[in-house]
Amino acid sequence: MVTLTTLSPSLTAAPCGAAGDRAATALSNQARREHPRRCSSCPDIVRHVVHVHHPFLREQLTYLDALLAEIGRQTGSEDVHWKRASGLFVKLRTELEQCMLHEEKSVFPQIERWERQRYQAGTREPPADLIQSIHALERWHAGLFHGLWLMLRRARDASEAPGRGAMWRDFVTELSAVCDDFDQHLFEEDCLLLPQITGWQVGHIGKRAR
Numbered sequence: 001m002v003t004l005t006t007l008s009p010s011l012t013a014a015p016c017g018a019a020g021d022r023a024a025t026a027l028s029n030q031a032r033r034e035h036p037r038r039c040s041s042c043p044d045i046v047r048h049v050v051h052v053h054h055p056f057l058r059e060q061l062t063y064l065d066a067l068l069a070e071i072g073r074q075t076g077s078e079d080v081h082w083k084r085a086s087g088l089f090v091k092l093r094t095e096l097e098q099c100m101l102h103e104e105k106s107v108f109p110q111i112e113r114w115e116r117q118r119y120q121a122g123t124r125e126p127p128a129d130l131i132q133s134i135h136a137l138e139r140w141h142a143g144l145f146h147g148l149w150l151m152l153r154r155a156r157d158a159s160e161a162p163g164r165g166a167m168w169r170d171f172v173t174e175l176s177a178v179c180d181d182f183d184q185h186l187f188e189e190d191c192l193l194l195p196q197i198t199g200w201q202v203g204h205i206g207k208r209a210r
């Protein structure tokens with residue numbers, strides 16, 4: 001059986017006894033403790049997202065891609081579970097990376113410009129193009145979140161099929177870590193950051209400490 005150690009050195013640089021340990025190491029406990037809260041400013045939330053959640057997601061997607069390629073080498077590219085999972089994964093990875101890049105190159109700089117105007121010139125109303133960008137981003141997030149859970153379901157189906165190896169189970173563990181972190185990632189963006197521009201107030205449930 002092919003193990004994780006046969007993957008490229010960059011993928012095995014972090015300690016990887018159990019698959020979950022690798023993901024936990026990638027996102028340090030310190031970073032988790034410092035997640036933003038409702039009182040955090042826009043620049044602080046953006047900084048955290050760009051320096052904690054985006055690198056974690058990119059690293060995990062690279063790892064999952066390599067893991068899936070290795071599974072394909074073991075099972076053969078005609079395996080029905082592999083074909084269904086890898087087809088979706090390619091689309092999902094592309095979209096997730098495009099979304100992060102769009103935030104870093106367009107939406108976050110737009111927010112930072114508006115923040116400067118707000119404090120320097122006392123501007124109250126966010127520009128219409130920023131509001132449009134935010135609503136488009138929220139819709140994009142919803143689609144990506146759905147795609148990730150669909151991907152997890154397909155991977156679980158594959159891992160539970162008769163005769164499947166440990167690598168599918170590793171894939172599920174690593175993908176579960178991505179889903180968990182993406183939940184927090186979107187909470188920070190959609191519930192803490194973007195409402196500071198659109199004016200929407202976090203409701204009762206959102207007041208729980210996270």
Ligand SMILES: [Fe+2]
Pocket residue numbers: 049053054100103185189
């Ligand atoms: Fe993001």
Ligand SMILES: [Fe+2]
Pocket residue numbers: 099100103141186189
């Ligand atoms: Fe996002």
